[in-house]
Amino acid sequence: MIGGISQREHTVPQGGENEQETSLDLRSIARRYWVLLLCLILFGAGAGFTSVVFSSPMYRTRLLLEVRNLNDSFLRNTMGASSDEASEVGIQTQINILRSGQFLRRGAERLQADTVPLAPTGRDLFSRIRERVNPASRDPLENAKRGLFSALKTFDARPVIRTRLIELTCESTSPDVAAQFLNSMATEFVEDTTRSRMQNSQKTSEWLAAQIEETKSKVQESEEKLRDFVQASGNLFAGQETTLDDTKLVQLKNELARIQTERIAKQTKYERVLKNSPETLPEILDDPALRAYQARISALRQERAALEIVFTAKYEKVRKIDAQIALLEKTYRDEVDSVLKKIQNEYESALRHEKLLLSNYSGQSQRVGAAAGKAAQYNALRREVDTLRAMYQTLLTQSNQAGIAGSVPINPIRIVESSVPPTAPYKPSPILNISLGTMLGIAVCAGIVFLRERADRSIKSPGSTRFLLNAPELGVIPNLRLNGDGSTKSARTLTSKARTLPLNGDPAGPVTALVTWQNAPDFLAESFRGTLASILRNQVSGKTQKSILITSAGPGEGKTTVVQNLGIALAETGRKVLLVDGDFRRPNLHHRFGLANDRSLVDLLASKIPVTDRTAELFEASTSFAGLSVLPNRATQDNVAKLLYSLRLRSIFEALTEKYDMILVDAPPILHLADARIIAPLTDALVLVLRAGVTDRKEALEAYQRIQEDGLYLLGTVLTDCVNSVPKRSYYYDYVNNGRQ
Numbered sequence: 001m002i003g004g005i006s007q008r009e010h011t012v013p014q015g016g017e018n019e020q021e022t023s024l025d026l027r028s029i030a031r032r033y034w035v036l037l038l039c040l041i042l043f044g045a046g047a048g049f050t051s052v053v054f055s056s057p058m059y060r061t062r063l064l065l066e067v068r069n070l071n072d073s074f075l076r077n078t079m080g081a082s083s084d085e086a087s088e089v090g091i092q093t094q095i096n097i098l099r100s101g102q103f104l105r106r107g108a109e110r111l112q113a114d115t116v117p118l119a120p121t122g123r124d125l126f127s128r129i130r131e132r133v134n135p136a137s138r139d140p141l142e143n144a145k146r147g148l149f150s151a152l153k154t155f156d157a158r159p160v161i162r163t164r165l166i167e168l169t170c171e172s173t174s175p176d177v178a179a180q181f182l183n184s185m186a187t188e189f190v191e192d193t194t195r196s197r198m199q200n201s202q203k204t205s206e207w208l209a210a211q212i213e214e215t216k217s218k219v220q221e222s223e224e225k226l227r228d229f230v231q232a233s234g235n236l237f238a239g240q241e242t243t244l245d246d247t248k249l250v251q252l253k254n255e256l257a258r259i260q261t262e263r264i265a266k267q268t269k270y271e272r273v274l275k276n277s278p279e280t281l282p283e284i285l286d287d288p289a290l291r292a293y294q295a296r297i298s299a300l301r302q303e304r305a306a307l308e309i310v311f312t313a314k315y316e317k318v319r320k321i322d323a324q325i326a327l328l329e330k331t332y333r334d335e336v337d338s339v340l341k342k343i344q345n346e347y348e349s350a351l352r353h354e355k356l357l358l359s360n361y362s363g364q365s366q367r368v369g370a371a372a373g374k375a376a377q378y379n380a381l382r383r384e385v386d387t388l389r390a391m392y393q394t395l396l397t398q399s400n401q402a403g404i405a406g407s408v409p410i411n412p413i414r415i416v417e418s419s420v421p422p423t424a425p426y427k428p429s430p431i432l433n434i435s436l437g438t439m440l441g442i443a444v445c446a447g448i449v450f451l452r453e454r455a456d457r458s459i460k461s462p463g464s465t466r467f468l469l470n471a472p473e474l475g476v477i478p479n480l481r482l483n484g485d486g487s488t489k490s491a492r493t494l495t496s497k498a499r500t501l502p503l504n505g506d507p508a509g510p511v512t513a514l515v516t517w518q519n520a521p522d523f524l525a526e527s528f529r530g531t532l533a534s535i536l537r538n539q540v541s542g543k544t545q546k547s548i549l550i551t552s553a554g555p556g557e558g559k560t561t562v563v564q565n566l567g568i569a570l571a572e573t574g575r576k577v578l579l580v581d582g583d584f585r586r587p588n589l590h591h592r593f594g595l596a597n598d599r600s601l602v603d604l605l606a607s608k609i610p611v612t613d614r615t616a617e618l619f620e621a622s623t624s625f626a627g628l629s630v631l632p633n634r635a636t637q638d639n640v641a642k643l644l645y646s647l648r649l650r651s652i653f654e655a656l657t658e659k660y661d662m663i664l665v666d667a668p669p670i671l672h673l674a675d676a677r678i679i680a681p682l683t684d685a686l687v688l689v690l691r692a693g694v695t696d697r698k699e700a701l702e703a704y705q706r707i708q709e710d711g712l713y714l715l716g717t718v719l720t721d722c723v724n725s726v727p728k729r730s731y732y733y734d735y736v737n738n739g740r741q
Contacts, residue, residue, distance in 0.1 A: 029449060031723075037445045044441025048434035053129050057425035058150070059175040063168040063182040064160075064417040065189070067091050091159050094413075095166060098157040098189060106192075107185035108152060111177075114184065147174030151181040165416065175421035182419035193413045201402060208399040215395055219388040226381040249365060256357045263350040270347040278336050287339065293332040300325045457697050459690050465717045468697060469704045472716035474687065475531025477558065478524055479723045517568050528565040531718055532573075535566075535687070545684035547653065547663040548715065549582070551676040553703040554669050557691035558720035563666040564592045571628035575661040578620065581633035582667040582679050584640045589666050590632035595621045597632035604631075604652060605643045611651040631656070644678040653682045670703050677710055685715045692722040 030037070067090055097103055154171040168185060172178035269283075278284050285291075304321045311318055459465065462476045517525065535548065550566075552559040563579055570577040581589035581601060590597040599619045620629045636643075643649065656663055665683055667676035680686050686707060690700055707714050 033449050040441035040445040041438050044437035045434050048437025052428045052430045052433045055428040056173050058171045058427050059178050059422045060171045060426045061178045061419045061422050063186050063419040065166040066414040066416050067164050068412045095157045107188050110188050111181050111184040143174055147172040147177030151178055179419040179421040186415050190413045194411050204402045212395045215392045219392055222385045222388055252361045256361050259354050259357055263354045266347040266350045270343055273340055283339050297328045458693050459695050460692055474534035474716040475718050476722050477527050477720040479721050528569045532569045546657050547683040548685050549665040549667050549680045549683040550687045551667040551670045552689040553671050553695050553699040557689050559689040560588050560666050562689050562718055563664050567628055567664055568625055570662050571625045576627050577662045578629045578660040580631045580665045582665045587633035593623045597634045601633040602636045611655050680712050685713045687715050688717045691720050
């Protein structure tokens with residue numbers, strides 16, 4: 001019912017912009033930014049080309065040296081250093097010598113003293129361009145000086161891991177200067193090593209000869225001292241390492257240790273006799289004779305005990321047994337005393353023996369101590385003689401080795417691989433520089449595109465409005481400038497059809513909407529039919545919307561095109577449809593159908609004739625489509641607000657609603673003018689048109705907010721001019737057009 005619009009339960013989305021899932025369509029971006037991409041690629045490639053032209057070519061060359069330790073083996077043996085450590089230390093030493101400033105100057109002087117070939121001029125494209133840009137680069141002397149300076153500045157020496165090789169490298173603007181500089185450095189290094197080796201060998205031989213003479217005299221002197229001492233001591237140490245007293249002392253010491261061990265054992269046994277009962281001693285318990293006495297005594301006592309049962313102690317046989325027991329006990333005690341006495345005697349004998357040995361050992365120790373000073377002096381003289389003899393032999397051996405090493409005609413430094421002039425510079429690399437420049441251009445373009453896309457807050461892809469506005473997306477209208485496969489139309493096709501396919505507010509000239517509909521691609525017409533299906537689904541669910549207002553957030557978003565084509569699609573369903581141009585400032589609907597607007601909605605509102613007299617039919621115009629009519633409008637200078645708020649406008653909409661099955665109202669943008677907000681309550685529902693890449697999210701949200709605040713029923717949104725919705729293949733439509741379905 002007009003004016004009694006039911007409010008749909010919508011809530012204003014919170015943080016819709018954050019919830020919107022945006023995806024970059026690379027093909028679409030490439031179509032929009034291909035000119036910028038091409039320009040930046042050309043600029044980057046040009047910059048890389050220019051860097052190659054204005055950069056001096058640098059040539060890198062290398063040389064390998066081998067360090068061999070030929071003359072240092074006898075020194076390593078003397079110092080006890082390992083071969084690997086000596087090799088690593090020697091190689092690092094040679095590298096430090098090569099890197100020293102003094103040695104670099106000597107190499108440069110040697111190079112300047114030799115004949116330096118003229119630096120050749122390259123014949124490639126870049127060399128010819130450099131010659132034209134900088135004619136001074138053709139001066140041979142200047143090139144040689146510049147090349148030598150570069151070689152000195154970039155010279156480096158480093159070891160080759162796990163080998164005895166040293167790699168020399170340098171860079172120069174001249175390949176010949178680079179190679180000859182390394183060869184000069186290597187030659188100078190080899191000759192310097194040879195000179196140093198000869199000098200060191202000579203000095204070593206002289207030093208060893210002096211040391212040999214001095215050591216020889218010391219050996220003779222120490223031997224004389226040893227002989228004099230032996231003679232003075234009465235030849236006590238002649239031919240033996242130890243004296244007789246020392247031997248005796250050792251024997252006494254061993255004997256004393258043995259006797260002390262025996263004494264300790266016997267003392268332990270004797271102390272056990274004194275502390276314990278004799279019957280508990282092992283010597284008593286283990287003696288067979290004593291055990292026999294004990295057994296006999298026990299037997300007699302048993303026999304006497306048996307007799308005491310019958311007879312008294314005075315009985316003769318009992319007294320005889322008592323006499324035998326007394327005799328056996330006396331004999332047993334005498335044997336026990338004998339065993340104990342024997343243990344005591346053995347202990348006392350061992351103790352006396354130990355005392356005698358201790359006395360002899362003490363006397364012998366005093367005699368040995370008296371001779372210890374002489375023995376120590378003898379041993380010291382003997383060790384000195386042995387040490388000097390060993391040193392003398394070592395010096396003789398080293399002297400022989402030094403003589404052999406000095407006479408070997410082999411240099412420890414060998415040039416393994418000489419330096420040769422490189423055929424091409426290693427930098428700048430035209431391919432690398434131009435490629436890097438091109439990649440930089442692509443990267444800059446990607447950055448610009450990223451920033452622009454991030455800065456572009458417009459709605460771009462289908463489905464975005466569902467997250468942004470929490471409203472249904474009724475349909476998506478493709479971009480008319482693309483073919484069905486997503487590629488751009490040719491210039492000729494685009495020129496011929498752009499006149500017949502108006503979009504987003506562009507007038508179509510004299511061509512009518514019928515021609516536009518018939519010439520439009522099949523997928524475009526189907527997109528409007530799909531949008532219509534979304535609108536009509538509410539009719540099926542029991543909600544009737546006979547009048548629908550179609551507006552947009554801003555101008556140029558395609559609402560008039562949507563009204564025009566939805567009207568045609570509705571007319572195809574057999575309904576009686578009226579399109580009302582509700583724009584009082586820039587009416588355009590009559591142009592789309594090639595109609596005159598001399599009788600318009602403004603005139604109907606200004607007329608004094610009552611609407612109930614069906615005078616509205618005089619202002620309606622039929623179109624080429626059966627069942628489709630248009631109520632045009634024209635711009636007016638009168639007070640538009642007065643016309644919009646008049647009761648006559650409500651009466652007009654009520655009369656039109658009774659006459660037509662569906663009414664579509666083309667209203668101005670809702671954010672810029674109040675017209676849509678005033679007309680919308682007179683209709684049953686509202687559709688918001690948004691244009692992909694044009695409508696800002698903030699504006700769409702603001703338009704949605706106004707619709708909600710006004711209590712209007714929003715059916716949903718329609719997204720126009722969308723590139724992503726163009727079908728990639730149009731086989732289905734071709735199949736239909738060929739009549740095979």
